[in-house]
Amino acid sequence: MSNPYFPLAILFLAAMGFGLAPLGLAWGWARLFSPAKPNAVKNAIYECGLESRGDAWVQFRSAYYLYAIIFLIFDVEAVFLLPFAVAFTGLGAGACVAMLVFVLLLAEGLAWAWAKGILTWA
Amino acid sequence: MNAETERMAVEPDLKIELGKQGVFVTTVSEIYNWGRKNSVWPMQFGLACCAIEMIATTMARYDLARFGAEVFRPSPRQADLMIISGTITKKMAPQVVRLYNQMAEPRYVIAMGACAISGGPFKQGYNVLKGIDRYIPVDVHIPGCPPRPEALIHAFMTLQAKIDAQPLTGADRPRHLDAEAQGLFPVPEQGAHDLVPPVNRLVWPLPAPAAALKPGENCG
Secondary structure, X not given: OOXXXXXXXXXXXXXXXXXXXXXXXXXXXXXXXXXXXXXOOOOOOOOOOOOOOOOOOOOOOHHHHHHHHHHHHHHHHXXXXXXXXXXXXXXXXXXXXXXXXXXXXXXXXXXXXXXXXXXXXX | OOHHHXXXXXXXXHHHHHHHOOOOOOXXXXXXXXHHHOOOOEEOOOOOOHHXXXXXXXXXXXXXXXXXOOOOEOOHHHOOEEEEEOOOEOOOHHHHHHHXXXXXXXXXXXXXXXXXXXXXHHOOOOOEOOOHHHOOOOOEEEOOOOOOHXXXXXXXXXXXXXXXXXXXXXXXXXHHHOOOOOOOOOOOEEOOOOEEOOOOOOOOOOOOHHHHOOOOOOOO
């Protein structure tokens, strides 16, 4: 009783009851009075009016990793470069070296992608 | 207690008289239907140009939220009302019927506009369904091409009055309280020349137009 948060706990329980009681009433009413009418069309998984075809366990081509790498180079690098450039004058040598390693790693990826010829849009 | 005695439980005059004395009298069915009619959630899908009017109805100027129907659900599982807003092509009709089948009971249908009722200006077309009530039961029809938002609101209020008048027991009770009521409405399939079957006999008692024509002349 002495705990100052005790009224909050009471309010929390009341709020929970306020939300759960109508749900429970609705559920109870449905269980008591509404007969369930399932059928094959109603129980279908897909809800867009179309029938689902084939298997949901489709495989994506592993070749998409190339696009992921190029996305990393051009997008994520820019995200890190901008704050780096803003804070550049206040950074020490260690931070600059770390950033250099990061940028060179990505540049190496770019050079590799270039050499592999995937930058040409065919 | 059957439907008749339940409806007679509180006579309107007596109710008004008691209300003057500060006594509020009601029945379970009134409370239940009051809740149902003020929480009809339409399904979020538009078929053609009538859908623009339907969207306008939900917006601030017409404000369907006043009737408790602003929650347009993107899934048929959570929707109570299907507003057939526009032309139903024969390509689209199976999807519409399938979505109707996937809605939870009790479900209601408003056929909005001339196309949804009868095919409208495209009635002579080879690819347009001549009214959705050939496959699913329609509760309220709205004429118009397209109907104004006021007409849709009127249809909605008509549906609310219909829900309010449904007794919870007896032959007129809503379908979700009737274990014998039909739950599955057959989904038509694309045939060589028309949808197969051309009508659902359980909801469309009139003779199918195709039956009166020779094969190959099928424009129904």
